[in-house]
Amino acid sequence: MRNLYALLAGALFGAGLFTSGMTDTTKVQGWLDLFGDWDPTLAFVLTGAILPMAVAWRVAARRKTSVLGSPLPGTPTSKLGWNLTLGSFLFGAGWGLAGLCPGPSMAALTYSGIGGLVFVAAMLIGMLLARFIKPYVARLDAPRKKNGLKDGYQTGRA
């Protein structure tokens, strides 16, 4: 059942990215281009997506488990760190450069040609590399002590 609902969620997500025009890189780059021909479409997409999700979070807060009985996500921490800020900065730079982020790159995989495949391949390699970079970036938050590393970071796990 989990797989069926995951398929449904993925299909809705893909249909939404398709319908909203977010697989068109000019619309994404147009949103980010404040000094060119600015395109506000992305704001409508984000608003449309946030509304049902905001309701879902309210519903989730009143439930102990998901409908299928699995645990629901816990309360988010408010701790920022170098991984979050540096990662988001790198992500945003790449997002602007190609006009693609992970969701749309997958949604467009069957019609974005060889270029789309090249982007996705590089993205997947980047995701693999990130696993090995992450512990080093985390050390910026918790500087090395004289007698070893601080809490948790020595495991090198994300």
Added chain:
Amino acid sequence: MLEQDWIFGFLGGLMIGGGGVVYLLFNGRILGASGVLGGLADGTGWDTWKERASFIAGLVLLPFVLTFLWVRPDTHLSDNWAVLIGAGLLVGIGARLANGCTSGHGVCGISRLSFRGIAATAVYLLAGGISILVFRHLLGAI
């Protein structure tokens, strides 16, 4: 015509949110494209590969079906491989370091007023704007 794009944007947004609702309330998970993909790419999510693969199948195949039933959108993707590879690496590394991208931090994070999600979104919007400014307007590369 531009306003029609806004309407389709909003309707598509509702569907994106709908996908997030299903994934949260049924599967108990935060919908994030980089999280689903990244766990397969780096091996940390192989124990839940079936759920991830099912999600990706829906994400890739439904738009594929729509290209026959509706329109075949032009992605206007760059044909410069250096741009594609550089951008792909930045997106992949960045999203995984930050533990989320536009869907996880943007849609799911903002909608629960997560401080991390809102901060991440502010940073990547800023970086995206700078990226366009530098690569398009200063360097003329894209």
